Amino acid sequence: MTYKEYKKAALAENPELLKEYEALAPQYDIIDAVIAARIEKQMTQAELAERADTKQSNISRFESGNYNPSVEFLRKIAGALDKQLEITLK
Numbered sequence: 001m002t003y004k005e006y007k008k009a010a011l012a013e014n015p016e017l018l019k020e021y022e023a024l025a026p027q028y029d030i031i032d033a034v035i036a037a038r039i040e041k042q043m044t045q046a047e048l049a050e051r052a053d054t055k056q057s058n059i060s061r062f063e064s065g066n067y068n069p070s071v072e073f074l075r076k077i078a079g080a081l082d083k084q085l086e087i088t089l090k
Helices: 003-013 015-040 045-052 056-063 071-080
Strands: none
Touching: 003 015, 015 056, 045 056, 045 071, 056 071
16 A cells, blocks of 8 residues: 555545644645755755755754744745745635
8 A cells, every 4th residue: 555545545534634634734735835946946955044044954844844934934935945925815
């Protein structure tokens, strides 16, 4: 069984797990977007940190999901990646 198959089955079997997974989706979406942009620019975490005027450990914690970033942090990261931060409510 692959991870994707396991995840699909686990979420289908457990409504509470699905609810928590969906609640965390926006956080992981922004993490995925930052990692993809960093890789696209062929930047290391250290290089991104330097451009964003923060520590590499902050980038690492953010990318691993162990840091709840402020809007200011996200704005600095976006700028360091030559991107704009856009937040919407649906």
